[in-house]
Amino acid sequence: MDGKFYVTTPIYYVNAEPHLGHAYTTILADVLRRFHHLMGHETFFVTGTDEHGDKVLQAARDHDMDPKQYVDKVSRSFKELWPRLHCEPDRFIRTTDPEHVAVVQAILQRVYEKGDIYFGRYEGLYCTGCERFYTEKELEGGLCPQHRVVPERREEENYFFRMSRYQEWLRGHILENPEFIRPERYRNEALSMLREPLEDLCISRPRARLDWGIPLPFDQRFVTYVWFDALINYVSALGYPDQERFSRLWPHAQHLIAKDILKPHGIYWPTMLKAAGIEPYSHLNVHGYWNVDASKMSKSLGNVVRPLDLVEKYGVDPFRYFLIREMTFGLDANFSETALVQRLNADLANDLGNLLQRTLTMARRYCEGKVPPAHPGEGLDEEVRVKAGEMVDNYKREMARLGTHRALMGVWELIGLANRYIDRTEPFRLAKDPSRRQRLENVLYHALEVNRLLSLVLWPVMPSSASEMSRQLGLRAPG
Ligand SMILES: [Zn+2]
Incomplete structure (x- = not known):
């Protein structure tokens, strides 16, 4: 394994408040970052907000706000959420950051000069109410989902990125690198x-109908299409092109996304790069959706509780544990309060909590709270020792x-x-017989050693519980 780890979440689109899907991706990124930190790797974790485009402008209008004022507000709600979920990004990037804007324009200029951006005509289905084009897929029964009207066919002049030129290259790259996606x-x-x-x-929008975006450096009458702007955050966040951090970490880039944005990340982005x-990123890691079972969620004031509200009720670490334990990466998973409570009771309170408490109690009672010496063991001790080693190997892999x-x-x-x-x-029996002192010490030694390992491997998933566990065991917490 390489000694560096650069992980990103998508930068979240600010036309709505954070929800469970955002929380999962960001928590997973934080879990992986902490894991690589434990492994002694250099890590860098970026998340942020995607703030341009017609949907944002529309949302700002709906709230009777100026777009900048609106994006400042929603971006803040994302930024403030992450520490509450024990996520510690190294950088929170916003597409309205001047450094990001400069990088987008530099890349556009470069690709334009290379001849991969050209001026042409765009024809599509346009809703005058929304002032935007829709794809067939986005329409509902052939109607604009907002205005319930048939959109008109309209032509518009725009700039295009010659993505087709890189199709064969990308196919080859994916075939040669089975883990790329x-x-x-x-x-x-x-x-x-x-x-x-x-x-x-099509990578531009005429300013006449959309002014909320990054102006094309070679034609001020147009702003940049949001995806072309947003994807570039993954390199601008590292200080592309000049900063040393970019050259050091970019070869280790791993993106985390949900499956709905596979095309922009799996097709647009590598061809843009x-x-x-x-160079292309190292891995695109794609996860499934969370299905929220509303019938299994408690209600407050007649409203179904939103998953993020449960963080207050059950605590951050149990919430993180549930998400990370419950979802098989790549597949959809179900979220319900009932399932969360079951895991919390069975896995955390009964299994883990019980093991820690009984071990600490015995260590205090029989060994003055100290780690006893290990002695030549018996079969049961050997089994614990071997299984603990296997757990660590499996965990790392x-x-x-x-x-x-x-x-x-x-x-x-x-x-x-x-x-x-x-x-x-049965340590309580061993403790009654002074001739079995060594046996007792050996059992306690092995039980304490398992707890020590647990306080390490659980830290990425449940950082504050694992740190508390370390403290109780008299160890220094990782981090
Ligand atoms: Zn419309």
Whole structure:
């Protein structure tokens, strides 16, 4: 494994407040960052907000606000949420940041001079109420979803990115690098998008109808299409092109996204990078959706509680644990309060809480709160020692390839084994017989060692609970 880890979430579109999907991606990024930190790697974690475009302008109008005032407000609600979820991004980037704007314009200029951006005609379905084009897919029963009217066919002059030129290169790159887009189902999906000829990407909007965007450096009558602007955050956040951090960390870039934005990240972005003369990112990691089961959520004042409201009720770390344990990376998962409470009671209170408390109690009672010496062991001790080693190996392997739920399953197998180990060795009986002192010390030694390992491997997922665990064990918390 390489000693560097650069992880990004999508920068979130500010036309709505943060929800469960945003929380999951950002928590996962933070979990992976902490894991790589434990492994001694250099890490950098970026999240932020995507603030341009017609939907943002529309949302600002709906709130009777000036667009900048509106994006400042919503961006703040994202920025303030992350520390409350124990997420610690190194950089919170906004597409209205002047440094980002400068990088977008520099890349546009470069690609334009290279001949990969040209002026042409765009024809599509346009809603005058929304002042924007819709794709067939976005319409509902052929109508504008906002205004319920049939959009008109309209032509517009715009700039286009010659994406088609990089189609064959991208196909080859995905085929040669099986882990470039993962899991495999999304790699296959990207490959199937590339089976049809790629159309060139319209990357501008006339300022006459949309003024809220980054002006094209070579034609001030137009602003940049939001995706072309937003994707560039992944390099501008590292200080592309001049900063040393960019050259050091970009080769290790890993993007985390939900499956709905596979096309911009799996197709547009690598071709944009190629055209700009930048190496492709290392991995695009794609996760599924959370289905929220409203019937299994409690209600307050007649409204169904939103998942993020449950953080207050049950605590941040249990919430993080639930999300990371429950979702198989790449597949959809179900969220409900009932399931959260079950995990909290069974895994955290019973299994983990019980193991820690009984171990600490015995250490205090029988060994004056000190770690006793280890002695030549018996079969049961050996089993715990071997299984603990296997848990750590499995954990490292799975966390490195996004198998977070499997990593945690392995951790809980060890917790179960350690609880049974204490049941079977019966330390309270050993303590009554002075001739069995060494046996007692050995059992306590092994139980304490398992707890020590747990306080480390659980830190990425439950940072404050694991730190508290370290404190109780008299250890220094990671971080
Ligand atoms: Zn409309």
